Amino acid sequence: MTRTEEFEQLRPLLFSIAYRILGSVSEAEDAVQETWLRYELSTTRPASAKAFLSAVVTRISIDVLRSARLRREEYVGPWFPEPLLTDPYEDPEHSAELADTLSMASLLLLERLSPLERAVFVLREVFAFGFPDIASAVGRSETACRQLAVRARRHMDAGRPRFEADRKEREKLAERFFDALREGNIDGLRELLAGDVSLVGDGGGKAPQWASGFFGADHVSEVLATLLPPFIQIGGVVERHQVNGQPGAIFRDPDGKVLNTWTLDILDGRIQTIRTVSNPDKLGHVGPVADAWAVLRETQQVRRDVD
Structure with missing residues (x-):
C-alpha cells in the first residue's frame, strides 16, 4: 500500500479525532491536511501508520486548541461547536457511543478540560487507544497519561449528558416537534x-441573536410558535437532519441557503435543550450561507402584515 493510500484509509479516523479535540470542522480539516504534509515529507516509514498519524494530528490539534481558547474567551455570546452532519469514521460495534461523543452537550463538556486532558480522553475513551500510543501522541509518560485520563473521566462523568436510550423514540419525538413547529402549534410544542x-x-455577533436565550416550556413554546409560521410563509425550509449525532434540522432560506442548524437534547420523553448555530463562519461547510438579517426582516414584515 502506498503512503497516499495509507493516509486516505485513515483520514476519517484522523478527522474524527481532530474534530472531537477542536469542536471545529474547518480547524479539524486543516489539522488533517497539515498531518498529511508532515507525513509526505517524512523520510522514514513508521511501523504503524495509524499510531504515527494519530499522534501527529493529536499534537497539531492540541496546539490549535491552545490558541483557539484565547479567541473563545472573547467570543460574542454563547460558543457552540461547528455543527457536524456526518462523522466520516464508522465503527459498527460502537456507533451509539461515537454518536453521543459528537453531541453538542458532550463537546461543550469537553471544553471544561485542559487541552491535554481532552486529547487523552478522546484517544482513550472514544477511540480506545492504548496508553503507550497516547503517551507518544501527547508527549507525556504513560503514568502521566493515566492520571490525565482519570481526571478527565472524573470531570466528564460529573457532568456527562444523558440522552434518550431508545434512538427510535428520540427520532419519533423530534418528528412530532418539527411538525408542531411548522404548524405553529403552541400546545403541541409545549407538551414535548x-x-x-x-x-x-x-450567532457570534454575526447573526440575529436571541439575547441570552429563552427558558421554560411556556416561554419557549410561545417564542417558537410565533417565529416559525412567518418563516415558513416566506418560503423558508426546515430540513430534518441528524446534527452532531442527535436529532436536529437545517433551516434554509427560500433560495435553499443555510440559515442555521438546530440540535435537540432529548431525555425522559421531553426535549431538554434546543441549540442553534447561526454564526455564518460556522456554516460554510454545510452549504452556501443565507443572509440571516434579510430573512429576519422578511419574517418581521409578514408578522406586521398579519397584526
Missing part, C-alpha cells in the same frame, strides 16, 4: 418540552 427547557443560540 421539559418544564425547564432552554433555547439558546450561537
Whole structure:
C-alpha cells in the first residue's frame, strides 16, 4: 500500500479525532491536511501508520486548541461547536457511543478540560487507544497519561449528558416537534418540552441573536410558535437532519441557503435543550450561507402584515 493510500484509509479516523479535540470542522480539516504534509515529507516509514498519524494530528490539534481558547474567551455570546452532519469514521460495534461523543452537550463538556486532558480522553475513551500510543501522541509518560485520563473521566462523568436510550423514540419525538413547529402549534410544542427547557443560540455577533436565550416550556413554546409560521410563509425550509449525532434540522432560506442548524437534547420523553448555530463562519461547510438579517426582516414584515 502506498503512503497516499495509507493516509486516505485513515483520514476519517484522523478527522474524527481532530474534530472531537477542536469542536471545529474547518480547524479539524486543516489539522488533517497539515498531518498529511508532515507525513509526505517524512523520510522514514513508521511501523504503524495509524499510531504515527494519530499522534501527529493529536499534537497539531492540541496546539490549535491552545490558541483557539484565547479567541473563545472573547467570543460574542454563547460558543457552540461547528455543527457536524456526518462523522466520516464508522465503527459498527460502537456507533451509539461515537454518536453521543459528537453531541453538542458532550463537546461543550469537553471544553471544561485542559487541552491535554481532552486529547487523552478522546484517544482513550472514544477511540480506545492504548496508553503507550497516547503517551507518544501527547508527549507525556504513560503514568502521566493515566492520571490525565482519570481526571478527565472524573470531570466528564460529573457532568456527562444523558440522552434518550431508545434512538427510535428520540427520532419519533423530534418528528412530532418539527411538525408542531411548522404548524405553529403552541400546545403541541409545549407538551414535548421539559418544564425547564432552554433555547439558546450561537450567532457570534454575526447573526440575529436571541439575547441570552429563552427558558421554560411556556416561554419557549410561545417564542417558537410565533417565529416559525412567518418563516415558513416566506418560503423558508426546515430540513430534518441528524446534527452532531442527535436529532436536529437545517433551516434554509427560500433560495435553499443555510440559515442555521438546530440540535435537540432529548431525555425522559421531553426535549431538554434546543441549540442553534447561526454564526455564518460556522456554516460554510454545510452549504452556501443565507443572509440571516434579510430573512429576519422578511419574517418581521409578514408578522406586521398579519397584526
